[in-house]
Amino acid sequence: MKNILLHINKAFDHRIRLGIMSILMVNEYAEFTTLKELLGATDGNLASHIKALEKAEFIRIEKQFIGRKPNTKYYATDVGKIEFKKHINALEKLLKNNT
Amino acid sequence: MKNILLHINKAFDHRIRLGIMSILMVNEYAEFTTLKELLGATDGNLASHIKALEKAEFIRIEKQFIGRKPNTKYYATDVGKIEFKKHINALEKLLKNNT
Numbered sequence: 540m541k542n543i544l545l546h547i548n549k550a551f552d553h554r555i556r557l558g559i560m561s562i563l564m565v566n567e568y569a570e571f572t573t574l575k576e577l578l579g580a581t582d583g584n585l586a587s588h589i590k591a592l593e594k595a596e597f598i599r600i601e602k603q604f605i606g607r608k609p610n611t612k613y614y615a616t617d618v619g620k621i622e623f624k625k626h627i628n629a630l631e632k633l634l635k636n637n638t
Numbered sequence: 639m640k641n642i643l644l645h646i647n648k649a650f651d652h653r654i655r656l657g658i659m660s661i662l663m664v665n666e667y668a669e670f671t672t673l674k675e676l677l678g679a680t681d682g683n684l685a686s687h688i689k690a691l692e693k694a695e696f697i698r699i700e701k702q703f704i705g706r707k708p709n710t711k712y713y714a715t716d717v718g719k720i721e722f723k724k725h726i727n728a729l730e731k732l733l734k735n736n737t
Contacts, residue, residue, distance in 0.1 A: 542678035543660070547653045554646045561642070561732055579641035627733050633660055634726050 546629035548622060550595045555580055555588040560623045563598060563615035571611055589613065597622060645728035647721060649694045654679055654687040659722045662697060662714035670710055688712065696721060 551557055558578040562569050569577075575585050592598045597619030601612045615623070650656055657677040661668050668676075674684050691697045696718030700711045714722070 541676070543676050544653050544657050544678060547656075549653070552653045554643050554648070554651045557646075557729075557732060558643050577640070577642050579643060630656075630729065630733070633656060634729070 543633060548626040551626045556592060559588060559592060568612040568614045642732060647725040650725045655691060658691060662712060663719060667711040667713045
């Protein structure tokens with residue numbers, strides 16, 4: 540029998556991760572506070588999902604100082620964009636039969 | 639700022655749960671082994687996700703004996719069907735801007 544979840548990527552399998560990638564697909568980059576507000580996530584929760592996506596090399600992090608203030612930007616990588624599109628397609632295929 | 643994950647239902651926020659609901663939306667019921675094979679899940683993993691969906695009253699379980707063999711069927715409840723459709727709509731809305 541066919542495994543219908545074959546192309547659903549585990550790395551994106553959480554609403555916070557879906558949200559992060561969604562935001563980074565349409566915006567060049569986002570800052571931590573922006574992600575936090577848009578996703579309604581706590582610092583710790585958001586940080587752990589960011590870490591997982593970074594480890595998978597689906598997002599990259601750019602740290603710099605603006606004056607004396609640290610500033611962190613998050614970007615989707617090319618691989619991240621490609622894999623996220625595949626994931627969305629697999630999700631749509633899975634759900635399409637049910638609406 | 640708007641929380642873009644507001645209508646994403648936590649109870650469905652795992653690929654195994656999406657898979658279970660997808661199957662039970664298009665089939666009147668499914669047995670444990672069918673779900674297991676279609677989802678490529680282990681017994682323990684599948685059982686814990688079934689339990690969570692049952693607790694939320696999104697699926698119901700029917701146990702009976704066929705001769706001496708126990709037989710368990712899983713059905714989506716009416717509430718489960720309604721909430722899953724809402725979840726799919728929210729997911730589609732979240733992802734639509736990105737493809």
